[in-house]
Amino acid sequence: MLKGKSLHHLALAVTALFFFLASIKLILSANTLALSVAVFTGTFFIYRLSVWVPVLSWSRRFIDFYSRPKAIELATYLIIILSTFYFLNFRETTLLISWGVFSTCYFLNIKLGAFHFKGLRSIPLIKTIHLSLLWTIIGFLFKQEIANNSLQISEFIIRFVILFIICLGVDLRDITKDEKSDTITLATILGFYKLKQLMLITNLTLICSLILIAPDLTLELLIALMLFIGIFILKINSKPITFTIIMDGTLLLYSFLAFMAQLTRF
Numbered sequence: 001m002l003k004g005k006s007l008h009h010l011a012l013a014v015t016a017l018f019f020f021l022a023s024i025k026l027i028l029s030a031n032t033l034a035l036s037v038a039v040f041t042g043t044f045f046i047y048r049l050s051v052w053v054p055v056l057s058w059s060r061r062f063i064d065f066y067s068r069p070k071a072i073e074l075a076t077y078l079i080i081i082l083s084t085f086y087f088l089n090f091r092e093t094t095l096l097i098s099w100g101v102f103s104t105c106y107f108l109n110i111k112l113g114a115f116h117f118k119g120l121r122s123i124p125l126i127k128t129i130h131l132s133l134l135w136t137i138i139g140f141l142f143k144q145e146i147a148n149n150s151l152q153i154s155e156f157i158i159r160f161v162i163l164f165i166i167c168l169g170v171d172l173r174d175i176t177k178d179e180k181s182d183t184i185t186l187a188t189i190l191g192f193y194k195l196k197q198l199m200l201i202t203n204l205t206l207i208c209s210l211i212l213i214a215p216d217l218t219l220e221l222l223i224a225l226m227l228f229i230g231i232f233i234l235k236i237n238s239k240p241i242t243f244t245i246i247m248d249g250t251l252l253l254y255s256f257l258a259f260m261a262q263l264t265r266f
Contacts, residue, residue, distance in 0.1 A: 007049055011248065013044035015255045018140050022258035023139040026265075034087035037080065038096055043138075045077040046100065050107040057124050066109075085259055095141055102137075104129055128171065132137035132164040135251075139258075156214075158220050161206050162254065165227055166247045169201050171232065173243035192236040203228045219261060223254045 017040045027033070053066040071139050085093050106127065110117045121127040136159050136210035140152070169189040172195060173179075178188050203224060210221045 009044050009047040011252060012039050012047055015045035015252045018255035018259040019139040022255060022262045023143055031089045034084040038084040041077060041080045042100055046103045053107055053109060055109040057113060070238055084252060103134055124184050124189060128167045132160050133165045136160045136161045138197060162223060165203055166251050169243060169247040173240055174177055199231050223250060226250055
């Protein structure tokens with residue numbers, strides 16, 4: 001039975017799938033099913049890789065792992081993902097591969113002689129921007145409906161800001177653990193309450209923008225309001241599960257409601 005990190009990774013994979021389905025024109029076809037399987041399996045696979053932490057190194061084997069994956073599990077993910085390529089065209093396959101490579105930049109270790117890069121998650125602000133972009137891109141990478149370009153850009157920015165706030169909330173949750181391990185994040189640099197204030201200001205700015213500029217985006221406004229209330233009640237001694245429910249729960253709810261809204265138009 002799935003538990004712990006595996007259960008968390010499964011929830012994230014489901015969220016990614018909803019994000020994807022909420023952004024495309026829903027059509028019952030082998031192509032749509034293949035893309036759905038690839039996004040779901042790929043997301044789960046990427047998060048499993050982040051636990052195993054692959055290392056590219058000249059001094060060791062070219063690809064090694066700090067925590068070695070089981071060969072059968074690794075092979076299963078690769079076979080499922082590769083099998084979906086049969087139903088996809090060259091552009092879609094290229095986008096999927098690029099998304100996967102971009103994802104691994106978050107945690108991939110590279111050791112070349114004296115040079116050692118511990119992935120983008122070792123760079124405080126960049127790691128948060130990278131994660132937010134990664135999750136935003138999932139929803140827009142395979143957008144298959146014609147829409148006004150300005151509307152697409154505004155939706156992209158709004159979704160990015162929501163995800164950026166959620167990613168900062170993860171830094172808040174892990175602040176004690178990161179301080180003990182000397183991991184540098186925005187939370188450890190600014191402190192819990194200064195970062196919380198920054199999140200509230202950013203969130204309030206988003207809410208005002210949605211009301212004044214994009215009043216038709218009612219779902220995004222609802223999610224932004226929920227996030228503001230959730231962040232407001234967070235304290236440094238709040239249990240990790242509280243952070244997870246507020247941050248990951250809001251992300252899952254957002255993606256599910258967006259999917260349901262798209263499904264009603266199908």
